[in-house]
Amino acid sequence: MNVSLNWLATHVDLKGKSPDELDKLLTFAGVEVEGIEIKGVRSDKIVVAQIMEAVQHPNADKLKVTQVDAGEGQLRQIVCGARNYKVGDKVPCCLPGADLGGFVIGETKMRGVESRGMLAAASEIGLTDAEDGLMILPADAEIGKPVRELFESDILLEVEVTPNRPDLLSHYGMAREMATLLEVPLHPLNITALETRASSDAIRIDSPEACPFYTLTRIRGVKVSESPAWLKARLESIGLRPINNVVDVTNFVLHELGHPLHAFDAAKVHSPIIVRQAADGESFIALDGATYPLTSDDCLISDSSGAALALGGIMGGAESGVTEATTDILLEAAYFTPSRIRRSSRRLALSSDSSYRFERGANPEGALPAAALAIRLILEIAGGNVEGDTLTAGNPPQLTGPVALDLAKLDQLTGASISHQEAATILERLGLTATADGLWQVPAFRADLQRHIDLVEEIVRVKGLDAVPSRFQGTFVPSSAVDHDYDADMRLRHRLAGLGFHECQTIKLIADAQLIDALPLKPLQPGDSIRVALPLSEDHAVLRPSLVPGLIASAERNLRQQASSIRLFEMGRFFRNAGGGKAKDLEAESLALLISGNRQPESWTQKPAKADLFDLKSIIQALIPGVPLQLVPKEKANFALGADIHAGGQNIGSFAMVSPARQREIDSPAPLFVAELELAKLRKLAAVSTDIADLPQFPGSSRDVTFDAPAALANAEIEKAFGKLQQPLLVSFECVDLFTDPSGEKLAADRKAITYRLHYRAADRTLTANEVDTAHQQALAFITQQLGIGCR
Amino acid sequence: MKEKIDAIQAEALARLATADDTRALEDARVAILGKKGSLTEISAGMRDVPKEQKAEIGQLLNTARNAITAAIESKQAELQAAADAKALAGIDLTLPARALSHGSLHPLTLIRHQAIEVLRRMGFALADGPEIEDEFHCFDALNTPADHPARNEKDTFYFDSGKLLRTHTSSVQIRTMEAQAPPVRIIAPGSAYRRDEIDATHLSVFNQLEGLYVDRDVSLGDLKGTLEYFFREMFGSETEVRFRPHFFPFTEPSFEIDVKLHAKGQAPKWIEVAGCGMVDPAVFAAIDAKRSDSSFSPDQVTGFAFGMGLDRLAMIRWGIKDIRLLIENDIRFLKQFA
Incomplete structure (x- = not known):
């Protein structure tokens, strides 16, 4: 405003x-x-001056040297470049020291000629230019007088x-x-109360819940024309466009008193006025020329003809408004219920200065004073006579009443920093009055003050929070489950950053088209993704069921910037239904990872090598050190090399490579590997175990074995066989080499040589070579027999 | 004999002096101290030395052996030092480091973590709640009238089910108080959603941090002290903090908080950073009605709540001019937070 x-x-x-x-x-x-x-005009040092002489500047064709009379008793020499004046004109003269908004005029030399000030154009001193060049002031302007006094600032x-x-x-x-x-006086409003008369003949309120109080005043014989200068200036000063004297008065009163009014052309109204709810499907052509389809929720000002004259409290109609031809007017002053105005205004996307005030809550008792002021001004400005009394229907609702101020609670809340006397004084200054029974009567214009706390708010607001001393204390509270999860997540974040990953934040609303990039923990069925009813755009229409789509989009953006090594992660919520929409609105948290391109940044000492799936696997393993991790192949829709991630005896997430087709679409030179892990499970697995093992007391020995196995035999199968092996001395084993030869020269193309290192140890003694050899032979015999493979 | 020993010693020392690699040194050692070495051979001559001279000659031999051994050791050390120096010679320390990828935490995580750390020092515990909310927790219980503009479907994302995406983390206040009787002292960082077109200063999904303290005798002084301390920890101990009266449906009195920002090369200016206020009794009434008890009776407890935009704090902290940088995840941007 x-x-x-x-x-x-x-x-x-x-x-x-x-x-x-x-x-x-x-x-x-x-x-x-x-x-x-x-x-x-801002500065008092801008004064009226008369140009007494203007001669050509000796050193500059476009400049003149003037002598001006600025009322100082002697002439002042000023160099000037303008051409629109003649000697004898009065113009604004900026004396040295005049501040033109950050630029202060001084005495100077221009091309070798002394210039003691500046003659100004209107725009240079904060006014509007009427012509090009100096501002020419009225001939009767008093020389030496501050220009500010000639123009209202x-x-x-x-x-x-x-x-x-x-x-x-x-x-x-x-x-x-x-x-x-x-704490200064407010000038009293000079408004004479109107004579009123309830009239059910002239006004019928059919929807009192939307409009409990409605009044009309008839003024005959007005002359609608342009408003006087003062009224136009008032409206223009706050950016309003004057229309005609009657409409301008209603606008003026709205901004003067805050109560919207409306003037009808009486000739267009067929008495009685009927305030009613619109019929569903009824339409209304407003002042703005647009047609609005109405519902029974809208409040219409209508008449016996059934015409829609105005949309109550929001906007007048195109047909019934005051025009140059209007001679008799009906002035409406009413009170409309805020919630109804708000609903209509919002549904119709139609708001006005009037609806803005009614929807926030006008003062019901402000309607008649506003009408009184408007009538007085209309009679003054547009002439005419009031016919009869102001007719009313309904009553202004009583929205305020007496409110108790609980002083003990006030003291508690403010630390007793505001005295009771001071509190009372503040309420009185705000227009409240103490009642005989110790309550505070709230004036009608403050319907927001309904409860004790509302009064406290006013007291603190007027007094200022500075008056309340700060206090530093608080109760001790235990940490929560959310705290523990947060801490676990921060540890994971730090570890990932240490592993070279950049943390991302992506928008949780994604496009339908991005769902193909989702790598959910459990497959999505139709009905499992959650769509907002009214998306802002199709790019942000669905709540992400997985964090991977956001990471793929981020990778794509970075690829466009020629990023050669991409390691991204994001932690956060995903949203989905389950069972084709049977279980609704599930929210949980996951961690998504994406790697692509160079394993390490290229440098003089390292040739770039592309990251592969084992890089991502090792990174996941690094998040849960000591917990064996397995990728169990499992088809993942729209991805290649899909797998479930098993650890700690459970499925903790999904793993995949972006399909080659999608990779080409993304235009990535290197394959992209992604994983999404359930944070609730990961946090538990990542926690440092409280179960710490003693260090072995005796040294162990190791033996290597290379199996000659079919190429198709998975490592997991061999590990499984090791798992079944009963050999108490075998403490661990690891895969240390893999050899295949697709050409078939050194090894048949369908075979592989895979080497494991087996570690043997006893807890109570150092093993002899013999013992180790025996155990090793037993182990090899078991594995080869289990899998039907040989040793090399 | 004496002369011979002197001669052998002199010759040995001379030879050792000229040995200029470990091979020559080893050859010399063998030639002098080996089984057939010169000193070994003359030592064998001790047998023939007359008894009365044995002590003297023996001492001479010892002296010679010691001198030669010392010379070998010193030469060995000298050669090793020379070899070590040679091995390290010519290494260019000024070559760039081997490249190691180092990651980064997102600026939002950094600012959120700082805020959480400060507030935890003050004894707040974390809480959270669903982002898919219902009108009760997002609006009704927060004293927001049924026709409040924020509830409009033009401003809020709704689902066909009637649920909505929470428009603020204040719904966590309600969730927490439903489940937990006073004292309640929680903070809740999280996402919130508004139907704002994404531009340089708006995201439709953004991040807030909510705080709530409800107990006996929580006062405006506590609200002020807590938030002054918080923002001084966040922005520096000299930071000026001011509380402007404002309006929120769920607090009364309500304030907006400004801090005076001193950015390099700019005049200091007040920047809005948070909203806060004393929990409105209507909120407590809604909670008690839901709980069917009077744990939060306004006669028993009072409380304050506050909320702030974390994206905004991050933008202020790092002078980020376009909020979209926070969701675009350009590695060139993220790297700066490593």
Whole structure:
């Protein structure tokens, strides 16, 4: 909302208050000042001067040397480049020291000729240019007088009023607040109460819940024309466009008192006025020319003809408004229920200064005073006569009442830093009155004050939080399960960063098209992804069922920037239904990993090698050291080399390579490997075990064996056979070499030579070579027999 | 004999002096001290030395042996030192390091972690709640009127089921108080969603951090002290913090918090960083109604709540001009947080 300081000054004395002081005053009253615009001439050192002489500058074709009379008793020499003046004209003269908004005029030499000031164009001193060149002032302007005094200057505040304070949505309301805060008097409003008469003949309210109170005043014989200068200036000062004197008066009153009014052309209205709910499917053509389809939730101002004259409290109709041809008007002043206005305004995407105020809550008792002021101004400006009394229907609802202030609670909340006397004084300044039974009667314009806490809020707001001393104390609370999960996640994050991974944050709403990149822990069936009803765009329509799509999109972005080594991870929530939508709205957390391109950044000492699936596997293993990890091949839709990740006897996630086709689409020079792990399981497996083993007391021995096996025999099968082996001296084994030869020269193409190192040890003695050999032979015999393979 | 020993010693020392590699040194050692070495052979001559001279000659031999052994050892050390020096010669320390990929935590994680660490020092525990919420936890219980603009489907993501994506982490306040009687002292970092078009200053999915403290005798002084301390820990101990009265449906009185930011090359300015206030009694009433008890009776307890945008804090901290950098995951950007 725009607030004009000159307008405010008609209600409260703000002399001597700088814009910064007012900014601070309002800010700490809870009104955000978003902008301050100074309109008009700022400096007193810009004065009216008459040009007495102008001669050609000796050294510059385009400059003249002038002698001007600025009322100083002697002429002042100023060099000037303008051409639009003649000797004898009066122009603004900026004397040395005049501040033109950060630029201060001084005495100088221009091309070797002394120039003691500046003759100015309108735009240079904060006014609007009417012509090109110097501003030519009226001939009767008094020489030496500050130009500021010839033109009204103003300060415009752009403020944001919180929704609980509709009483501030007018100049009078804002002035009332400032008077309270500054502890200065508020000038009384000069409004004479209207004569009113309830009339069910003239007004019928069919929807009292939407409009409990409606009044009409008939004014005959008005002359609709242009508004007088003062009225136009007022409206223009806050950025409004004058229309005609009657409409301008209603607009003025809205911004003066905060109560919206509406003027009908009486000739277009067939009495009685009927305030009713619209029929479903009824349409309304508003002032803005657009047609709005209505529902029974909308409140229409209609008449006996059934015409839709106005959308109550929101906007007048195209047909019934005041025009140049209007002679008789019906002035509406009413109160509309905020929730109804809000619903209609929002559904129709139609808002106005009127709806803005009614939906926040106008003062029901403000309708008649607003009408009174408007009538007085219309009669003054547009002539005419009021016919009869103001007719009313319904009653203004009583929205405020007496409220108790619990002083013990006030003391508790403020640490007793505000005295009871001071609290009472603040409430009184705000217009509340103490009742005989110790309560506080709230004025009608403050319907936001309903409870004890609302009064406390006002007291603290006016007093300022600075007055309340800070306190540093708090109860001890135990850590929560969320704390433990958070700590585990941070450990994983740090470990991944140490492993060269960059942590990502991607948007949790993804596109349908990205679902093909999902690598969910359990397959997605139709109905398992969760779609928002009204997405902003198709790019952000579905809650991610997996974090991998976000990482693939991030990898794609980095590939476009020629990233040659990509290691990304993200931790966070995914969302899905399960069982084709049977189990709804499941949320859990996962960790997604993506690697592609060079294993290490290229350098003079390392030739680049491409990361492969065993890199990613080792990284997952590094997150759960000591817990054996297995990739169990399992088809993953839209991916290659899919596998479940098994560890600690459970399935903890999914692993895959981006399919070659998708890789080509992404335009990646290297394969991309991805994994998604269930964080709840990973956190447990990653926790440092409390079960610490003693170090062995005796040395062990190892023996290598190379099996001659079919190429298709998986390592997992061999490990499984080892698992079945009963050899108490064998403590561990590992795969140390793999040899295949697709050419078939050194080894048949369908065979492989795979080497394991077997470690033997006894807990109670050093083993003899003989014992180790015997155990080794037994182990080999078992494995080869189990798998039907040979040793080399 | 004496002369011979002197001569052997002199010759041996001379030979050792000229040995310029380990091979020559070893040859010399064998030639002097080996089985057939010159000193070994003359030592064998001790048998023939008259008894009265044995002590003298024996001492001479010992002296010679010691001198030669010392010379060999010293030569050995000299040659080793020379070999070591040669092995290291010509290494260019100024060549670049072998490249090692080092990762990074996301700036949002960094700022969130800092905030959590500060608040944990003050005794807050973490809490969370679902992001797919219902109207009760996101709005009703937070004293938000049924026709409040925030509840509009133009501003909030709804699902056909009637559920919605939480518009703030304040819903976690409700979830926590439903499950836990006072004292409650929690913080809840998490995502929130609004139907805002993504641009340089808006994301439709953003990150907040919520705080709530409910206990007997929680006052405005506690709210002020807690948040002043918090923002001074976040932005430096000299940071000026101010509380501007504001309006939120779920707190009263409500404030917005500004800190004075001193950015290099700019005039200091107040920047809004958080909203806060004393928990509105209507919120407590909604909780007690849901709990069917009076654990949160406004006659018994009071509380304060606060909330802040973590993306915004990250932008302020690092002077990030476009919020989209926080979701684009450009490695060139992320690397700067390594």
